[in-house]
Structures are given as C-alpha cells and as structure tokens.
Amino acid sequence: MIEPHSSIASRAPAGAGPLVVGVDVGGTKIAAGVVDGRGHVYGRVKLPTDTARPEMTLQSIAAGITAALHAAEVSPSHISGVGLGIPGKVDPEHGIGLLSVNLGWQDVPVKHWLEEALGLPCVVENDVSAATLGESLYGVGRELGGLANLVYLSLGTGIAARAMIEGRLYRGTNGLAGEIGHAIFVPGGPLCRCGARGCLEALAAGPALVLQAQEEIQAEGDSLLQELLDRSPKPTAELVFEAATRGDNLARQILAEAGSHLAHAIYLLAVAFDPQVVVLGGGLAQVEGPLIEAIQFGVAQWAEQSPVFREVLDPGVVRLSALQQDAGILGAAALVAVKG
Numbered sequence: 001m002i003e004p005h006s007s008i009a010s011r012a013p014a015g016a017g018p019l020v021v022g023v024d025v026g027g028t029k030i031a032a033g034v035v036d037g038r039g040h041v042y043g044r045v046k047l048p049t050d051t052a053r054p055e056m057t058l059q060s061i062a063a064g065i066t067a068a069l070h071a072a073e074v075s076p077s078h079i080s081g082v083g084l085g086i087p088g089k090v091d092p093e094h095g096i097g098l099l100s101v102n103l104g105w106q107d108v109p110v111k112h113w114l115e116e117a118l119g120l121p122c123v124v125e126n127d128v129s130a131a132t133l134g135e136s137l138y139g140v141g142r143e144l145g146g147l148a149n150l151v152y153l154s155l156g157t158g159i160a161a162r163a164m165i166e167g168r169l170y171r172g173t174n175g176l177a178g179e180i181g182h183a184i185f186v187p188g189g190p191l192c193r194c195g196a197r198g199c200l201e202a203l204a205a206g207p208a209l210v211l212q213a214q215e216e217i218q219a220e221g222d223s224l225l226q227e228l229l230d231r232s233p234k235p236t237a238e239l240v241f242e243a244a245t246r247g248d249n250l251a252r253q254i255l256a257e258a259g260s261h262l263a264h265a266i267y268l269l270a271v272a273f274d275p276q277v278v279v280l281g282g283g284l285a286q287v288e289g290p291l292i293e294a295i296q297f298g299v300a301q302w303a304e305q306s307p308v309f310r311e312v313l314d315p316g317v318v319r320l321s322a323l324q325q326d327a328g329i330l331g332a333a334a335l336v337a338v339k340g
C-alpha cells in the first residue's frame with residue numbers, strides 16, 4: 001500500500017547532518033519523509049489514512065514514519081524529532097488534535113501516543129501553520145534571503161491563511177487567527193460546512209467550484225464542462241480548470257468569480273498584516289493556470305482602486321509556494337527545526 005514517491009534517490013547520504021521526520025496527515029493520505037537541515041527530503045512515502053477510529057489513524061501515522069525511515073535507510077537514533085501537520089484545531093503545547101472533521105478526531109493525544117509508540121520527540125501543529133513555517137524556512141522565505149513577515153493562503157478542499165509576524169507564527173487567542181475561509185463574503189450565499197452562509201470557502205474552495213459547475217451546467221445545457229463532469233465519477237476542481245483552459249465559457253466564468261473573491265481575501269490579509277509577501281499554497285495553487293490568473297487579475301484591480309494596498313503590497317509579491325509537492329512534509333519538518 002505504500003507508494004515510493006518518485007525515482008529521485010531516496011536514501012539519506014551518510015553524514016547528512018541532523019535529520020527530522022516531517023509528516024503531512026491528510027484525510028485521505030499520509031505523506032512522510034526524512035528531512036535534513038537544508039530542506040532535502042529523503043525516503044518519501046505515501047499511504048492511505050485509516051480514519052475508522054483515532055487509534056487506527058495513529059497507527060497509520062506511525063507506519064508512515066517507520067516506512068520513511070526505512071526508505072531513507074536511516075535509523076531512529078539519527079532522528080532528532082518528528083513534526084506533524086494535522087488538519088483542524090490543534091493544541092500545539094500539549095500535542096493534542098482538538099477537533100478535525102477530516103480525520104473524525106476530537107481531543108486525540110497525538111504527541112503522547114506517538115512518543116510512546118516510537119520513542120521519538122514529536123511536535124504537532126495545524127497543517128496550514130506548518131506549511132507557513134515551511135514556506136518561510138525552506139521555500140519563498142529562503143529564496144528571498146529570509147522573511148520576517150509572511151502571509152500564507154492555503155487553497156484546497158478548505159481555505160485558510162496563517163501569518164508569520166516578525167519571524168513568529170501568529171496563532172491568535174483561540175488558534176483561529178487567519179481562518180479567513182470562514183469569513184462571510186456573500187451574506188446569504190451558499191451554505192458552508194461551518195454552518196454559515198456565503199463563507200469564502202463555500203464560494204472558492206475546490207468542492208465549491210465543483211458544486212457551482214454541477215448546478216450551472218444544468219441551466220446552460222451542453223458544454224465541455226458538462227462532458228468532463230459526466231465522464232468523472234468523482235469530479236474535482238481540476239476538471240473545471242481543464243475546461244477553462246480549453247476555452248469553456250462557463251468554467252472560465254466560475255473561476256473568474258472565485259478568483260475575484262480570493263483576490264479580495266488577499267487584499268484584506270495584506271492590509272491587515274502588511275506582509276513582505278503573500279504565498280499561495282495548497283492543492284489548487286500547485287501550478288499557474290486559470291484560477292491563479294483570475295486571482296492575479298483581481299489583485300491588480302484591487303491595487304488600482306486602493307492606494308493603501310499598493311503601498312503595502314505590490315501585486316508582484318503574491319507568489320506561488322516554492323515547495324510544491326514537498327510542502328506538507330517540509331512544513332511539518334520545519335516545526336521541529338524551528339523549535340530546535
């Protein structure tokens with residue numbers, strides 16, 4: 001069941017220096033790898049997340065860590081710690097998964113359980129917080145020679161942002177700072193999984209794009225988008241991207257609207273935090289494409305209208321994540337590196 005990630009040499013070279021394990025725990029897959037001080041990833045593995053019961057999920061996480069060590073040919077005695085990025089609300093101080101809808105978790109003592117099972121120190125954080133640290137340490141932050149102020153906006157099944165302020169992750173009083181995905185952008189709009197209507201997430205996250213496509217094709221009649229959706233048993237936002245790239249008007253319209261809402265979010269985040277850059281990450285921001293173009297167009301429009309926005313953020317400093325496929329593993333590894 002464990003898939004080696006790619007043909008890239010996976011064995012950690014002798015004398016690679018201090019090593020940590022980074023684990024990205026998702027609702028469907030767990031990705032793990034061994035990471036050195038320069039951000040090189042060895043022994044990448046992916047395995048399915050068993051969400052039947054919290055103990056089963058913890059067991060699949062432990063199996064992922066063991067498999068990554070095996071693939072990198074590294075003994076646990078060379079590992080200084082394990083970092084875990086987990087979706088939902090997390091208590092990083094005590095290492096508890098407080099609430100995760102994707103994993104079906106409530107008050108799960110992740111750190112305690114894994115430390116007992118593996119005999120390695122573990123650090124647990126919200127996955128978007130971890131990605132923000134990873135981007136600062138190994139990604140755009142490193143490319144730009146270090147960043148003190150960075151906003152990371154994750155676009156995928158959910159939408160959330162996190163901010164690094166003066167070199168430190170800002171969590172807020174309840175650990176909810178940056179949950180802009182649940183800010184209401186269209187009062188009375190589509191129902192969000194949080195129970196409110198018209199949240200940014202219900203307008204522009206992956207499932208929202210698919211839902212809009214499914215609702216609107218019925219009104220529009222035959223289209224390329226309809227053909228692609230009909231062919232797919234489990235449609236994803238990538239189909240809407242594909243239809244837009246191939247010139248489908250309805251798909252382009254859906255993405256233009258989502259891009260405009262996301263640009264509004266970037267504008268608000270920039271004015272609130274005055275960052276050096278805003279990094280776009282997550283599954284919907286892996287490559288340049290029609291959604292990113294729509295966001296960039298929207299950002300340019302806000303910049304045209306708002307002198308304050310122009311002053312705090314040149315539209316050119318909205319960037320895609322530099323970490324790509326390794327973002328989750330490197331973000332989780334950064335938790336240990338930053339702590340150490």
Ligand SMILES: [Zn+2]
Pocket residue numbers: 181182183192193194195196199201202
């Ligand atoms: Zn919501």
